[in-house]
Amino acid sequence: MRKIVLGTMIAAASLMAANFAPCAGCHGAAAEKAALGKSQIIKGWPVEKTVAALKGYKDGSYGGAMKCVMKGQVARLSDADIQDLATQISKF
Numbered sequence: 001m002r003k004i005v006l007g008t009m010i011a012a013a014s015l016m017a018a019n020f021a022p023c024a025g026c027h028g029a030a031a032e033k034a035a036l037g038k039s040q041i042i043k044g045w046p047v048e049k050t051v052a053a054l055k056g057y058k059d060g061s062y063g064g065a066m067k068c069v070m071k072g073q074v075a076r077l078s079d080a081d082i083q084d085l086a087t088q089i090s091k092f
């Protein structure tokens, strides 16, 4: 099961620059879960709020006890990717 999920994520991620699939592993397919039981539920967050959080993880100015987990996730995202992901999350 895990292999299938990972394979799907990699396939999906290579099709689109900013795909939510890798995030879904922790946050849920529709961002409806508390990632690793710790994060806030980000489903439906306004675009600006998500952009601020993701940029904050990138530059270290935002986050809680588990912010290192997210720093790794956003390190390679461009501003355009962040905007794109935030737009997707706002629509869940």
Ligand code: HEC
Pocket: 020, 022, 023, 024, 025, 026, 027, 035, 036, 038, 039, 040, 041, 042, 050, 053, 054, 062, 063, 064, 065, 066, 067, 069, 070, 073, 074, 085
């Ligand atoms: C390995 C699991 C994991 C993955 C994959 C992951 N996240 Fe997270 N995410 C977390 C955790 C844990 C937190 C809470 C971190 C903290 O303590 O600040 C979090 C927090 C967040 C927050 C802020 C919510 C809050 O609690 O303040 C946003 C927004 C977010 N993630 C978006 C994303 C996006 C977008 C992706 C994909 C690029 C992603 N995450 C991938 C685990 C993950």
